[in-house]
Amino acid sequence: NRRLLQALNCLLVETPAGRVLIETGIGERLDEKNTAMREYHGTPVVPALREAGFDPGTVDVVAMSHLHFDHAGGLLRPDGSKAFPHARIVAQRAEWEVALGDNPRLVASYAQPELRLVEKWGVQGWVDGEQEIMPGVTVVPTGGHSAGHQAIVVRGNGDGARTLAFFGDLMMRPWA
Numbered sequence: 001n002r003r004l005l006q007a008l009n010c011l012l013v014e015t016p017a018g019r020v021l022i023e024t025g026i027g028e029r030l031d032e033k034n035t036a037m038r039e040y041h042g043t044p045v046v047p048a049l050r051e052a053g054f055d056p057g058t059v060d061v062v063a064m065s066h067l068h069f070d071h072a073g074g075l076l077r078p079d080g081s082k083a084f085p086h087a088r089i090v091a092q093r094a095e096w097e098v099a100l101g102d103n104p105r106l107v108a109s110y111a112q113p114e115l116r117l118v119e120k121w122g123v124q125g126w127v128d129g130e131q132e133i134m135p136g137v138t139v140v141p142t143g144g145h146s147a148g149h150q151a152i153v154v155r156g157n158g159d160g161a162r163t164l165a166f167f168g169d170l171m172m173r174p175w176a
Contacts, residue, residue: 065168
C-alpha cells in the first residue's frame with residue numbers, strides 16, 4: 001500500500017536516582033478507523049511495561065523528544081487517566097507552544113485534544129534549552145523535525161560505562 005514500516009520505540013532507563021521513560025508511542029486511545037488506516041501493530045507502552053515486569057506508577061520522568069501524536073499518545077490511559085501518574089513530563093517549552101498553538105499547518109501532527117488533557121501536568125516539566133533532568137540524563141534541543149524537538153542523552157558512569165543518545169525523529173529512518 002506504499003507505506004513505510006516504522007518502529008515507534010520507547011526506552012525505559014533505570015538510574016540510581018529513578019526511572020526515565022523516553023517516549024510513550026501512540027498509546028491506547030486511537031479509534032478503530034485510525035488504527036485500521038495506519039495499520040498499527042504491537043503492544044502499547046503501558047501493557048508492554050507491565051509484561052516486562054515494570055509498574056508504570058514507578059516511572060519518575062517521561063522525556064519526550066517531541067509531542068507529535070505517535071510519540072506522546074501514550075501519556076494517557078484509555079479512560080483518560082495519567083498513564084504514568086507520578087512522573088513529570090519533560091519537553092521543551094517551544095514544543096508545547098507549537099503543539100498547543102493555532103497554526104493549522106503545524107498542529108495537524110499533534111493530537112491537540114489529547115495534549116490539552118495533559119497540559120497542566122506537562123507544564124511542570126517544560127524546559128528551555130539543555131538541561132539535566134535526572135543525574136546522568138540530559139535533554140538537548142535539536143530543532144529540525146519540530147520547533148522544540150530534543151534529543152535525550154544518557155551518560156553511564158563507572159568502568160566500561162557508555163553514553164546513549166535517543167534522537168527521536170531527528171534521525172528516524174535507516175539509510176540504505
